Amino acid sequence: xxxxxxxxxxxxxxxxxxxxxxxxxxxxxxxxxxxxxxxxxxxxxxxxxxxxxxxxxxxxxxxxxxxxxxxxxxxxxxxxxxxxxxxxxxxxxxx
Numbered sequence: 001x002x003x004x005x006x007x008x009x010x011x012x013x014x015x016x017x018x019x020x021x022x023x024x025x026x027x028x029x030x031x032x033x034x035x036x037x038x039x040x041x042x043x044x045x046x047x048x049x050x051x052x053x054x055x056x057x058x059x060x061x062x063x064x065x066x067x068x069x070x071x072x073x074x075x076x077x078x079x080x081x082x083x084x085x086x087x088x089x090x091x092x093x094x095x
Contacts, residue, residue, distance in 0.1 A: 006043035006051040009036065013071050023078060032078040048075055 013020045019039075026032040036042075043051075052072035059065035 001042050001044050001047060003043065003047045003051055005041040006048045007055075009039075009041045009043070009048075010051060010055065010068070010071055012039075014067065023074065026078055029079050029081050045079060048072070048079075 013023070022035070023032070026035065049072070052068060052075075055068045056065045056072075059068060
C-alpha cells in the first residue's frame with residue numbers, strides 16, 4: 001500500500017474522464033475497492049485522506065482545490081461501508 005498509488009489514482013481520475021466516469025457505476029464499497037485493486041492501485045483510506053489533504057494545500061488555485069476536494073468526497077462516498085449518515089456521524093472513523 002502506498003500514498004504514491006493514492007496520488008496516481010487521483011491523477012488518473014483528474015486526467016481520464018472515462019476512468020472517472022466508471023467510478024459512478026459502483027453500488028457497493030467492495031466492488032469499488034476491487035476496481036481500485038484491479039486498476040493497479042493499492043492504498044488505504046488513511047493514505048487517500050493524506051493525499052487529498054496535501055493536494056488541496058498545494059493546489060494552484062481554488063478551482064483545483066475544489067476539484068480535489070470533490071474527488072475526496074466521491075472516494076469517501078464510494079468506499080464507505082456504512083450509510084453516509086453514519087460516516088458523517090463518525091467523521092470518517094469507519095475508514
